[in-house]
Amino acid sequence: MTSLIEEAAKRLEELRAAGVDVGTGPQRGAGDAERPTPEAAVVPLDARKGTHHGASANGANHAFVQRPSSNDSAGAQRYIEIDFERLRSRGFVTPDAGATQIAEEFRVIKRPIIRNAVGKGAAHVKNGNLVMVTSALPSEGKTFTSLNLALSIATEIDSTVLLVDGDVAHPSIPEQLGAPHGPGLLDLLTRDDLDFADALVKTNIDKLSLLPAGSRHRRSTELLASEQMASLLRQIATRYSDRIIIFDSPPLLATTEARVLATNMGQIVMVVAADVTTQHAVNQALSTIESCEIVMMVLNKASRTDVGTYYGYYANDAPG
Secondary structure, three states, X not given: OOOHHHHHHHHHHHHHXXXXXXXXXXXXXXXXXXXXXXXXXXXXXXXXXXXXXXXXXXXXXXOOOOOOOOXXXXXXXXXXXXXXXXXXXOOOOOOOOOOOHHHHHHHHHHHHHHHHHOOOOOOOOOOOOEEEEEEOOOOOOHHHHHHHHHHHHOXXXXXXXXXXXXXXXXXXXXXXXXXXXXXXXXHHHHOOOOOHHHHOEEEOOOOEEEEOOOOOOOOHHHHHOOHHHHHHHHHHHHOOOOEEEEEEXXXXXXXXXXXXXXXXXXXXXXXXXXXXXXXXXXXXHHHOOOOOOEEEEEEEOOOOOHHHHHHHHHHOOOOO
């Protein structure tokens, strides 16, 4: 196929043959402004063939425009096989475990969250399918709760779930699931060449996908508070009407990232460690997320729960 440069050169020869002075170099006098040059010929040829990919007409950059995957493997999506046995040994809900106490507990926890997310709650909740899981302090079990909540919702018939590792300073969900390091949330906010699908990780649970935290960035708080973040949240919240997005966020009193994320959330689940977290810490944490109307509390690490008591009664009930 004739290259664009060859076509441009051929066109210039045709102009010369027709008696047009096309000049011999880039130096031009005052009366030469309209004379065609090789560059002037190449650009319209390039555009006519549909191969010119310059800036848009208004000069704007659009970070979240759909484009073919940039992965080296011909656009193949990233995918992981979650080890259910490994998760089960760590106390997580798994789709192959049947009825267990932990599964029953998270059935109770997820039900009001799903109702609010799909618009079936007592009142309409703006951005109801954006759910942030956080805590006042580190080591209260927010990641444990985030992952179990996502795994439990993934068993629903009418819902899919996207688990986002929003704890960008200390991401731990990929390690729990065995996911490799790669682009994620922060990369979507800083790279114009990365599409949402490039950062998404599919799993062997059909209704569960993962968005890792991505590459660390020294200005992560500013990125999470940016218009790019608001645009990304709108995209992932509206792309699929049945999708519930679970954000595992940093602790509220340890960093400022969680407080920034909370301003865009429809629901917040706050995890409190039983007999560990003080009432003062809980109240102080709650005061930082007053902008969100729906805040639910989950008591973690309790020695006994009513759900566990009821589950034990039915689990030990003899048939008939």
